[in-house]
Amino acid sequence: MRENIKLISKEEISRAVAVLYATACVKPHCGVEERLKQILSEEDPGPGREALRIEIDNLEVAGELGLPICQDTGTAIVFIQLGNMVCISDSSLSDAVNEGISRACAEAYLRSSQVFPPIGTRKNTTNNTPAVVHIDHVFGNELKISILAKGAGSENVSRSAMLSPLAGEQGITEFAEACVRTGASRACPPLIVGIGVGGNLETSGILAKKALLGGLGTHSDDSELRELELKITERLNATGIGPQGFGGRTTVMETRILQTACHMASLPVTVCIECHAHRTASCVL
Numbered sequence: 001m002r003e004n005i006k007l008i009s010k011e012e013i014s015r016a017v018a019v020l021y022a023t024a025c026v027k028p029h030c031g032v033e034e035r036l037k038q039i040l041s042e043e044d045p046g047p048g049r050e051a052l053r054i055e056i057d058n059l060e061v062a063g064e065l066g067l068p069i070c071q072d073t074g075t076a077i078v079f080i081q082l083g084n085m086v087c088i089s090d091s092s093l094s095d096a097v098n099e100g101i102s103r104a105c106a107e108a109y110l111r112s113s114q115v116f117p118p119i120g121t122r123k124n125t126t127n128n129t130p131a132v133v134h135i136d137h138v139f140g141n142e143l144k145i146s147i148l149a150k151g152a153g154s155e156n157v158s159r160s161a162m163l164s165p166l167a168g169e170q171g172i173t174e175f176a177e178a179c180v181r182t183g184a185s186r187a188c189p190p191l192i193v194g195i196g197v198g199g200n201l202e203t204s205g206i207l208a209k210k211a212l213l214g215g216l217g218t219h220s221d222d223s224e225l226r227e228l229e230l231k232i233t234e235r236l237n238a239t240g241i242g243p244q245g246f247g248g249r250t251t252v253m254e255t256r257i258l259q260t261a262c263h264m265a266s267l268p269v270t271v272c273i274e275c276h277a278h279r280t281a282s283c284v285l
Contacts, residue, residue, distance in 0.1 A: 006083070006141040008285055010091030010099065013143070016283055017078070017100025020147045022108035024281040025073045026066055028059045031216035032278050039190060039243075039250045048248030055188075055243065055276055066108075069277045070188075073110040074149040076101045076131040077209055085141035094133050097145075102127035113152070134206055146213050146282035154191070154273045157183025160205055163267040172197065172269055173232050179271040180236050180252065185245025188275040192216075193236065193255045196270045198262040208272035211256040213280055220257055229255045243276075 036056050043049040062069040078097050088096065105112055105128045114129060115122040159179045163171045176195060184191060196207025220226045232255045242248025253276070262268055 013096035014100040047246035048242035051244035083140035149279035
């Protein structure tokens with residue numbers, strides 16, 4: 001058994017986190033630019049189409065110059081899959097992650113946006129820490145790190161609800177539409193919408209954020225959920241809110257749903273909205 005244990009140092013984790021966070025903030029995720037160009041080719045003339053063109057230009061310039069796609073480099077949401085045969089030799093996992101976030105802010109000139117305490121003085125922590133860290137314990141000797149740079153514009157219009165169990169797919173769809181109609185224009189559309197269903201109040205929120213990880217074209221393996229994802233996307237695009245809220249055919253690039261078991265008297269749902277830049281990156285140590 002001992003020969004299967006993998007020792008990973010704080011430096012290895014911090015370095016990986018720093019690279020991931022900086023990469024997510026500076027370079028568009030694979031497929032984003034191509035998808036926006038496709039949407040541009042299908043969009044009718046007007047301010048929404050012009051907004052799309054500016055979004056694409058912004059992504060290209062950020063990548064070329066190595067500058068953040070958006071000045072709001074967000075809260076660092078870090079999802080970790082920690083294998084049972086992995087041992088971190090000289091640090092707690094959270095400390096190593098926060099060291100990496102702090103390093104990325106200094107080296108990549110990312111904005112520090114975290115304040116503490118949230119009530120009262122709201123003093124800036126100066127290095128965008130603490131990150132929000134979620135750890136799943138899995139079998140194996142690998143450490144997978146996935147980062148989502150979540151700006152306030154999209155986070156502020158995300159919502160959770162405890163729906164009636166009888167609400168079903170219709171209730172989930174209507175709740176998603178209400179969230180998008182209320183806040184889409186403040187979240188820099190066209191959007192990616194992550195929906196977490198089940199568990200309890202906090203579980204649905206974590207699921208919704210997990211749903212946002214990965215490249216475009218990420219959909220549920222469950223055929224019924226896949227169909228619901230497509231139906232919700234179609235309904236949200238029918239709102240006509242369009243790119244940057246200026247009107248158009250595409251308000252949402254895609255919808256993703258993750259679900260888990262819940263109490264028979266509950267239907268927890270979280271709609272987590274992500275901006276068009278879709279700032280996420282991952283690696284395995």
